[in-house]
Amino acid sequence: MSYFESFILGLIQGITEFLPISSSGHLLMFRSMLNIDNFDLLIEVSLHLGTLLAIFIYWKDFYLKEIDKFIDGDRKMFFNVLIGSLPAGILGLLYKNQIKEYFFDIGSISYLGPIYFIMFLLIFFSKYFHDNNRNEISLTNAFIIGIAQSIAILPGFSRSGLTIIAALFMGISFKASFKFSFLLSIPILLFAGIQLIISDYNLIFSDFEIMIKLGFGMLVSVISGYYILVFLENIIDKNKFWYFSFYCLLISILLLSFSYGY
Secondary structure (H helix, E strand, C coil), rough: CCCHHHHHHHHHHHCCCCCCCHEEEEEEEHHHHHHCCCCHHHHHHHHHHHEEEHHHCCHHHHHHHHHHHHHHHCCCCHHHHHHHHHHHHHHHHHHHHHHHHCCCCCCCCCCCCHHHHHHHHHHHHHHHCCCCCCCCCCCCHHHHHHHHHHHHHCCCCHHHHHHHHHHHHHCHHHHHHHHHHHHHHHHHHHHHHHHHHHHHHHHHHHCCCHHHHHHHHHHHHHHHHHHHHHHHHHHHCCCCCCCCCCHHHHHHHHHHHCCCCC
């Protein structure tokens, strides 16, 4: 992986992590085009850590407020995030190797076409939920949203897309769905990052050039991710979230055409 490839992957990650178009799916497609067949989940998780930093920077006031609430005894959001994180955490622990083997192989990405078509349908129908006005999220809501997040372990399924849509289908407002979606990403990304450092410690720290390239890609994903969050919040405020469905449809058509040689 060259510095140019690290830059491209970091940019793709930053742009696609928060938009409902699946960063994992896009990273796989671009890795396939650039023929980057090494590091697989190492690239994936390091770039996700970059976008995690973008979340902290963008919503630092919101998170500081939630920390103050926790200290003062209001732990509702903490338990919502905890319960919502369980499905993806359990699935990742039990099936990490199988997911890596079957879904992160750049030589076999034909499954992405049908998944992007499913995302097209889900995001399109989100247009009918713009009038939701409930901001409270119950533990049951959090668990169901967490199940949606666990599905997004598979590339092509957008984590932000599925979690926001799951919340919308339960009557939760776009604003509350948006904030909870990205709050819910923190434990998963932190856990994945810590697990990455432990499992690939020798690979990461034995080669200084790999560290620099991954760090460079991470920096690019932080900067691009921050500005995409600004853009996405503006899109949601204008009730245009469903517009992304047409992008998913386009990607689905292109992938299916490529897969079947049309």
